[in-house]
Amino acid sequence: MRHVLKRAGTGAAAVLTWAGLMAGLTGLAGCTAAETFTEGKSRAPGDTIRVTPEDGAKSIGRTDPIEVRVPDGRLERVTVVQVEDAQPTELRGRISADGRSWRPVTGARVALAAKYGVDAVAVDAAGRRSARHTTFTTAVPTDRFIGYFSPENRSTVGTGMIVSFDFNRTIQNRAAVERAIRVTSRPPVEVVGHWFGSRRLDFRPRAYWKAGTKVTVDLRLRDVQAAPGVFGFQHKTVGFTVGRSQVSLVDAAKHTMEVRRDGGLVSTVPITAGAPGNPTYNGKMVVTELYDVTRMDGRTVGFGGEYDIKDVPHALRLTTSGTFLHGNYWADPDTFGSRNVSHGCVGLLDVKGGGANTPAGWFFDRTLIGDVVEVVNSRDRTVAPDNGLGGWNLDWPKWQAGSAVG
Numbered sequence: 001m002r003h004v005l006k007r008a009g010t011g012a013a014a015v016l017t018w019a020g021l022m023a024g025l026t027g028l029a030g031c032t033a034a035e036t037f038t039e040g041k042s043r044a045p046g047d048t049i050r051v052t053p054e055d056g057a058k059s060i061g062r063t064d065p066i067e068v069r070v071p072d073g074r075l076e077r078v079t080v081v082q083v084e085d086a087q088p089t090e091l092r093g094r095i096s097a098d099g100r101s102w103r104p105v106t107g108a109r110v111a112l113a114a115k116y117g118v119d120a121v122a123v124d125a126a127g128r129r130s131a132r133h134t135t136f137t138t139a140v141p142t143d144r145f146i147g148y149f150s151p152e153n154r155s156t157v158g159t160g161m162i163v164s165f166d167f168n169r170t171i172q173n174r175a176a177v178e179r180a181i182r183v184t185s186r187p188p189v190e191v192v193g194h195w196f197g198s199r200r201l202d203f204r205p206r207a208y209w210k211a212g213t214k215v216t217v218d219l220r221l222r223d224v225q226a227a228p229g230v231f232g233f234q235h236k237t238v239g240f241t242v243g244r245s246q247v248s249l250v251d252a253a254k255h256t257m258e259v260r261r262d263g264g265l266v267s268t269v270p271i272t273a274g275a276p277g278n279p280t281y282n283g284k285m286v287v288t289e290l291y292d293v294t295r296m297d298g299r300t301v302g303f304g305g306e307y308d309i310k311d312v313p314h315a316l317r318l319t320t321s322g323t324f325l326h327g328n329y330w331a332d333p334d335t336f337g338s339r340n341v342s343h344g345c346v347g348l349l350d351v352k353g354g355g356a357n358t359p360a361g362w363f364f365d366r367t368l369i370g371d372v373v374e375v376v377n378s379r380d381r382t383v384a385p386d387n388g389l390g391g392w393n394l395d396w397p398k399w400q401a402g403s404a405v406g
Contacts, residue, residue, distance in 0.1 A: 048073075048130045049120050055134035058168070062109045062138070066091070067101060073124035074099025082110075083117040083135070083152055084238070091116065113140040113233050115148055131292070137168075144233040145169040145226050147181075147201070149217070150288070151369060153238035159208040159245045160286045161370030162389040163191075163217055165201045172227040174404035177201070180232065182218040185209070194394070194402030196386040206396050208372065211262065213242040246371045248363075250325075250346055252280055253377035255337045257346070259363065269359045270337025272328065274344040279380035281323060281344070286389035287371045289317035290364065293354060296324075313354030314364035318346075318373055319388035325373055326350075327360030346375070 052067045053060050060066075068078050080091040089111070093104045102120070110116060118134045140146050147165035151157050163183055171177050174195055181201070183191040189205045196202065209215070216239045221232030249258045252273040259266045274280035294315045296308075314327035327350025328336075335341055336349045336359075348360035355361045372392070383390045391399065 048124075049075075049122050049132040051118050051120065051132060051134045053136045055136075057136040059139045060110065060136050062112065066093075066110070067103050068118065068120045069101045070099075070122045073122050075102055075120060076123050076129070077119075077121045078102040079119050080104075081117055081119075082114050084115045084149065110138050112138055113144065113146045114138050140168055140233065143229060143231060145171070145221075145230050146233050147219070147221065149238075151240050153240070155240045156243045156368065157240055157370030158287065158368040158372065159211060159242055159370065160247070160284070160372035160389070160392060161209065161240070161242065162286065162391050163203040163215070164389060167199045167201070167226075169230055170198045170227060171201075172198070173225060174198070174201075176224050177221065177226055177232070178404045180220045180224045182220070184216050184218075186214045189213075192400050192403055193405070194391060194399050195404060196402070200386065202389070202391050204391055204399070208245065208247075208392075209242040211242060211245045215240050215242065242370075243368050246366070246368070248371070248373045250280070250373060250375045251377050252340060252375060252379075255340065257348075257363075257373075259366075267362075269348060269363065272331065272335050272342055272347045273340040273375070273378060274380065275341050276379065278343045279340075280342070280346060280375050280378045281319065281380050281383035281387075282375050282378045283382040283390065284372055284374045284392040285318035285323065285383055286392070287316045287318065287325075287367055287369055287373065288388055289315075290367065290369065291315040291317075292364075294326075311352070313350050313352075314348070314358075314360040316364065316367060316373075317388070319383060319390070321387050323383075323388075325363075327354055327358065327364070346373070 048070060050069045052065055066080065068075060075095050078093060078095060080093060082089045091104055091110060092108045093102050095102045115135060115137045121129055121131045123129050137148060145167055147167050149163065149165045151161055165181070178193045178201060183203045185191065187210065191203050191205050193201050193203050216237060218237050219234045222235040224232040226232065245262050247260050250271060250273065255271055257269045257271045259269065293311050293313050295310045296312045312326050313329065316325045318325060323345055325346040325348070328347035329350045329352045331341060331347065333349055348363060350358045350360035356365070382393055385391045385394050
């Protein structure tokens with residue numbers, strides 16, 4: 001699996017249609033749509049690249065094994081980087097002589113209370129490349145707490161990005177912790193925090209960020225007391241830039257998606273949404289992950305063995321619970337724009353392996369983490385504000401009411 005942050009250009013694009021493209025993609029085999037995936041499971045296309053620790057692992061110790069392996073072929077490149085540090089630090093490692101494994105060099109150790117990203121590229125005997133991205137977090141001292149946050153430092157994001165913190169311990173003194181995190185922007189706007197339970201704190205402005213905004217996040221959590229005997233660990237400043245504005249409106253009843261860039265209509269794309277028994281959530285959702293290819297296994301989300309597709313192309317995560325907007329090569333092309341057949345995701349026409357000139361490939365290449373996808377006219381409820389970055393579904397007074405500092 002390749003985890004890629006796509007940076008879209010800022011120039012205006014012409015309005016596009018897909019009728020001719022769809023006509024050239026007839027004859028694809030159709031099958032039951034397989035549309036959802038949850039965290040913590042393998043998302044590689046098969047088991048080509050094996051990473052230890054597993055994706056999403058927490059509390060990894062400084063002496064715990066870190067390894068990347070391939071059963072055949074060879075590793076071309078492996079990087080393990082501390083992703084939330086203002087000056088990202090790479091864990092030094094070496095690929096073995098036979099190309100089958102990567103391990104840290106002698107004496108190299110991960111930092112405590114840190115998040116790491118693993119990126120590996122492998123080449124098989126036929127010269128075909130595959131890639132995988134995973135993350136893990138290291139152990140935090142028992143008397144300390146830490147907040148894992150998104151987006152990544154120095155990233156360029158869409159206008160719907162919400163700054164989100166997940167804390168590794170229960171926060172009892174929420175006001176003290178919220179005051180110790182300051183989110184500011186140029187041009188300046190009011191930014192307010194909102195607590196979802198005792199371990200998650202999100203920040204956003206009243207409306208979507210304006211394109212070109214520079215956002216700074218100051219963490220002054222070191223020695224802030226969150227609970228009796230539990231103190232903060234982080235003291236750093238990070239930031240991100242807001243790119244062009246892109247908001248896409250999915251109409252589940254019309255089976256279309258209108259893509260608007262800086263307010264202007266770029267394209268109307270045919271889609272398939274959730275079938276009557278498994279409708280797609282309504283509401284505003286924010287893209288949080290982008291995968292060139294990923295695995296979707298129905299057993300991870302309560303659908304039993306209904307499907308297990310190891311090579312779903314052009315997948316964009318919209319919710320933590322498993323809603324994606326992704327390419328679909330297994331459904332009949334006539335499905336798109338006419339019927340809703342998925343298990344809850346939004347599907348765009350694609351080809352096996354992912355096509356650059358398909359609707360799914362076109363949209364994927366023009367999407368940023370933080371872009372907004374809004375679904376209307378579906379027969380489901382509005383997505384919960386804490387399911388992914390769904391906080392835009394709360395009006396401003398309700399959002400402000402979730403702050404611990406008033």
